[in-house]
Amino acid sequence: MRDRAVIGTVYAGPAALLRAYQQLLKLAGRNPEAAFPEGIWQFYVDYALRDDTARHTCETHGFATALRRQAIQLSEIDRLTAWVMTAVTCLHQYPRYLENEWRERVYTHALWQITQDDTHADLYREWEAIRPFQNSSPPAPNEDFPAHRQRLFKQFLQPHLRALTDNQRYLWQTAVNQAEANQLPAYKQQMSILAFLQPGSYGEIRTPIPPAQAWIGLIYHGRYYLLPITDTGGRQPINVADVRRQITSILSAEPATGAATSLQAMAKVKRVEIPALRRTFMPTLRQELDLLKMAPIWINGDMRPHNLPLAQIRQAERGIGDHPLTIFTTEKTAVFDLSHIFFDGAWGVALAEILTNEAIRWAEWLAQSTPAVPNGERPFHFTLAFQPTDHTNIAKAAHVAAETSAECSTVNLAAIRSLRHRFKQYDILRQLTVNDLMLLYRAIHAIAYRPSPAIVAELKRLAQRPETKGAANSALTAVQTVYTSNPAILIPVDAGRRSPKDRVSPMTFEVPLTNLDLVNRHQQTLAALASYERSVRNRQVAYDHFDEHQRSYLTVLAGLGQVLSSAKARARLGDSFSMENIKLLAHLPTVVQRLLDKIPNQFDEINDAIKGREVFSNVGAVVPGSSLTRFITAKDDNEKKELAWGVLTDANDVVHISLRDFRPHVAQLTAVNQEALATRITTDILTSYADGLNAFVQDLLRILDAAQAVANPRNAAVSTTIHLNLPAFAQQAHHRYGCWMPGVAMLVTAVIAVIWFFGFRQPERNSLFANTNQDAVVETAVIGNTTRQLITPSPTPTPTTQPTASPLPTNTRQPTNQPTNAPTNAPTEIPPPTAVSIRIRPQDEMPMILIGSTTFMMGASPTDAAAEPDERPSHAVTLDSYTIDQYEVSVAQYVAFLNDIGGYLNACNGFSCLITQAETRDSHVVGIINGVFVAETGFEQYPINNVSWHGATAYCTSVGARLPTEAEWELAARGEDGRIYPWGSEPPDASHAVWGTDSFAALQPVNALAAGISPFQLYNMAGSVWEWVADGYDTFYYEYSPSENPTGPETDNVTPRILRGGGFTSAAADIRATNRHLFSATEFRDNVAIGFRCAQGAP
Structure with missing residues (x-):
């Protein structure tokens, strides 16, 4: 209530004054838009996404996979050379990468603007699905990758240009020529990575690096080295033989004397603290740090374990945050850590794919060439002579929030796509996307989640110890709080199709679960369905009861889909509530801008509306053949941003979800050496979300299956009837503070006009958000004024002692082929078991x-x-x-079968057999150890579980x-x-x-x-x-x-x-x-x- 009360005085008042101020500027001839020459998002990220936590990370497996498939055995020297030459090539070709990206967006958008034809409305999306990330088809002579991609794009565009009238073609050509002359040079300068970040008190200053002064940074055995990107003339890319000799010299000189100096602690210092901290250093150290920033790309050549979460892989040596990109390597993958100031999520993963393919090209060349000989000159390396007082000052400086992370890949994409296919059979549900469903369930999950009993027990145990009491109680509060509303979620929306410089438009979304009674409607619909399925008499009456509930429920889902679709469309035009509030800062002095920007941090209600408490970034499904595997998103420097969700769907249709957890208890538990427990808490949330999402989707499929299985004359009118009401539904959906945005309380008024209300019915057992075959715990939560049951998956408890095995039966009898006495359908007195x-x-x-x-x-x-x-x-x-x-069938027997067939993914009649402990805690199949599948010790004779029907039939056949x-x-x-x-x-x-x-x-x-x-x-x-x-x-x-x-x-x-x-x-x-x-x-x-x-x- 306090937050709501202060909005009018603390935020609404200044906002009104700022809008008046902008009007005065317009009257004076100054356009507020001119305050953002590089777009509003670029203005925002330069000061709000500065810190180490504002970097996003992705991973590809293409390099190692290509070497394995081609039986290429690269030496350590050639492996590093391939990646250094990839970075050199990237810096030289990057302006042309940007030109291609800009033209592909602007040319397709201009076509649609000229024709206003639905054929061209999704033209860029069509190109996205087929655009190359390497020279995939036979290139023209001397054609490098940027030229190859440009040629293929022209071929893609030609049929559409030929279909234009002469006047349309003239208008299109004029529009793109003008845009190319007026906008492309500024875009290339804005997005260039040949630059470093200069931290200031109020933001980062992007400072260009002349090509002749740029370097590639290499970290090897923890030491920092610099390698040039140009030849001695300073114009052409450095020759690969020269790079190879320099790397040979580095490796031949290792191990160097003295311990390497780590920069990891300094990388975690808040950027606003860096200028003052640097002033305390010795001049020689400051000079080295100034030289460090002249490498836009750093390559950490010290391999990391590939099975670590991405958020842990990126914590290795990575400079101090002045540069755009760091590349890490593992034995199976390459990991790309990208500054949000230079890269958005979608462009970051696209560049990672391009660089991976470039590295493969260099590896193939190096594998055919003669090994290099060291030239005796070791490339420049840093001494980084920190004094004891320097380490003390670094420790005292303000640091970024401590974090833990978790990843999972258990979301059932096939079921979600099946649900989307079913939705398309209803006109009103067509706009509800896969990402919308994931966002909707995150809102439900936020109020339904209950922590693992084992985690709660461990925290309560730690709360009894003086040294861990404070941290444990903080964590208990965080995990046991029963939320009555879901968090406001910030969603980055691609705004670059219309104008590439705009890059991203953030929008905040908050599902009004309580007002829409969404959870209750879900339960009521499933309860009505169960009653219908049990009914013997009056089945039509039971179906009509279910039909009313499912129509009401689907109407609410359809309304949310339309509102989200409309909000995203407006966000692409820069019309989200978040963007509108950033625009209010136009032409104000920098110090005033930052002061006003901090207002939301002080009041939860304002922060939720403008910045959100969580980030949910889905970069979507990669193109076929892509080697992208994982992705973690960034969070802005707002301390109220607590969770960051990243989603990527790989080329094998596996959905990878990551979660970065920045809640206060993470730092407190880490400080008392309980980081592992903090990680378990994060993992528990993510696993619960994925399991619950799967169950939620299955519930919706059951509802739709039942609705379509019955021939009911009313069904034919459902789509048309509801569709007629939805325009009013969407038009009345305004943000609770009076501005257009998703997540609206006024949505409720429109919903009431088109749906039917029913009293609450106790849900059937195993009905809500938990598959009937999953572990489930029933909890009671209060949402609004209604008490209802929420069922969420529970984590695996600690295994109990193995029971004593019962003796195997020994009595036998001879089989008979004679039928028994006439059967009866009534239970009789039960005789003892007979011999068999x-x-x-x-x-x-x-x-x-x-x-x-x-x-x-x-x-x-x-x-x-x-x-x-x-x-x-x-x-x-x-x-x-x-x-x-x-x-x-026992665990031991099934493990023997897995070892016979050599795997379990898509290995049983073309389908996956089961899941193991690699994907779930509820399994006694440990996974692969020393090349074979292994049963968990002590559980060999327990029943195999997590088995698909195809996994069962394949075993029996074997x-x-x-x-x-x-x-x-x-x-x-x-x-x-x-x-x-x-x-x-x-x-x-x-x-x-x-x-x-x-x-x-x-x-x-x-x-x-x-x-x-x-x-x-x-x-x-x-x-x-x-x-x-x-x-x-x-x-x-x-x-x-x-x-x-x-x-x-x-x-x-x-x-x-x-x-x-x-x-x-x-x-x-x-x-x-x-x-x-x-x-x-x-x-x-x-x-x-x-x-x-x-x-x-x-x-």
Whole structure:
């Protein structure tokens, strides 16, 4: 309330005066836009994105991959030479890189302006999808990469130019000629990296470096060296042989005497502190630091481990922040660390791809040439003689915020794209993009997130110790606070298509979750869907109830999509609320500009509106063939910016999400040697977000599947009816402070006009944002005045002691081919298990139970109150003899299979088999150690989990078996007497099965819990892990299935399949022997409680 109260006096008043001041300037003939000759964003980054945390980083694997594919063995000298020559080439060709980038944007935009034709509206996007980053096709003679790209762009443009009328072509040519004469030179000067940053009290001064005075910086064994970029004449690029000899001299002189001097501490000093700090140094040290900045590109040749997060890789030696670009190397990748003053995210990743391909070109040349001989002259190297007082002063200076980081790649992109495809079938949902869905779920996740119990327990333990009490309590407050509103998120929007100098337009977004009642609507819709799916009578009434809810919910989502789309369109024109407030600083004295800019930092409400608390930067999907793999975004120097989310989708359609955490507890925990715990907290947030996003998308797919599966005459009118209301919805969506922007409270008024309100209903179990097969914890949160349940994935608890294995059964009997007595559909008194015939499968030593030909009643009995409609009617089924595994397939058995096939990604019938500890904590497959897959020690005989349907079928095929049919599985689980559970019809307890728990650690070995075995002595047919069967799913299949050996409806490789038996997260009703559960056959990331057993026909 305090923040809201001060807005009028502290911010709104000055803002009104500043607007009046701008009007006076206009009357006096001074245009406020003239205060930003290089665009508003460039003006902003020069003073607001100065510090080390304002650099973004990306990674490519192309260099190492190309060497491996071509069997090129580069020496250390040639590896460094390739990257130094890449940097030399970059500096010489960079103006032409910029020319291409500028022309591609301006030429395509001018075409659209001239024609106003939809054909040209997305012309630049079409070019983006095919633009080259290397000489991909046979180049013309003496054609380097910039010339090659320019030629291909002209070829791309020609058909569109030929289609113009003579007048249109004249207007286009005139427009681009004028722009090229008036704007291109200034753009090249603005974006040039042949420059260094001079820190001042109020911002950075970009100072050009004459080419003859520029160097390439090389860091080797922690020491700093300089290599020239031109020949002795100062005009042409330095010869590769000269570079090679100099690097040979560096390596031959190592190890040099004395320890290397590190600049890492100084790199973390706030830039505003640097001028005063430098004045305390000795003149010789200042001279060296002045020379250090003359290298626009620094290459750290000391290899870093490739499995480190990018935020850790970039913490190695990297100068002191005066230069535009640092390149790090690992054994598998190259990492590019870029100053936001010179590079935006999209241009940064594009340049990284260009430089990677250039390095490959040099490596190929070097591999064919004669090794160099040192010339005896060691290139210039720095002594960097800091005095003890210098280190003291550096330590006392203000530093950037401490950070931790985390990365994950478990988002199910296929499901999101499937959802987008489904959205396109509704006119109103077409504008809701993949990034919009990710942003929307981040808003939901912010209020739904609950920390890992293990993390909370560790923090509480540390809070009992005097030396860690303060830091632990701060962290507890940060992770346990129940937020009633989601954070304001700053989203960088590409503003360079219209005018390349504008680069980026930031916009802040805050979803009004509480006012829109979005979480509640999601729950209500799923609850109505579950009621419809359970209904037997009055199904049309139940469907109509669900239909009302889903129409209401989809209307809200569609409205948000339209508002976001409109806001992004306005942001591209520089019309976001953030940009409008930066414009207010035009023509003011610098000291006044910085004073006014600090106002938002003092008041949360203003900061949220203008700068946001989080950054969410998605550079999108890379082009096919790209080697980009990871990306982390930058944050501005605003201390209230706490989290920075970066997203990149690689060429293999894997979504890589990074999270940089700058919250206050990070520094406090680091100060008491608990940085690892701070990192676990960050990882917990990111993992929870990714898991929850996957579940959220699956929920939406379920809703849309159900809505489209029913032939309802109202459905045909849904799109048109809602579409007619949405223009008013979007037109009334204004920012809460009176300016256009996304994240608006007035959105609610428009929503109320087009949606229906329903009372809150308690959600069905496992319904919100957590897949029914994932670990979930149910928490209660208060949002507005409504209490509701939020279900979010919970992290893995600490594994418990391994239970004692139950003895394997020894009694046997001879199999019979005679059918049993006539079946019954009513439960009877449960007899003890009978003797069975056990056969050992030689391929994996699995005991298999022989079940003779018989007829039994399949499906739930009429008296089973927990049964769903798809379990009925009960019907007689006759099966031939078959064998089925006595136990679920174990971790050890599946690891042996992985070692046989040599991998798991896309390795099972062209689909991924499962995920391991490389992607999730809820796995006992450690991953690859010394070239082989390894089972976690002590858990070899636990059931394999996280398995896709294709991962299960591939295993069974490899051992000469198959998945059981649904009928075979049910007979093996419940026998012929109509029992509800494998052990009988009494409710389950802990002696029967592992069920009803959120703890992955609760799983037991495959031969545990003998009290829960089935009549045929099969273990863990209830609980433990769900089990795949071969059949596809149809709710009404029992009404028409064949009476002999049914195999389910027709399927293909992507048809959803059936799970049986429930898992450790399941409720008692879900571990009944007749329960059926539909799940994606291709999913392999959200299968924490899914395993399998095999079957085969009797010999």
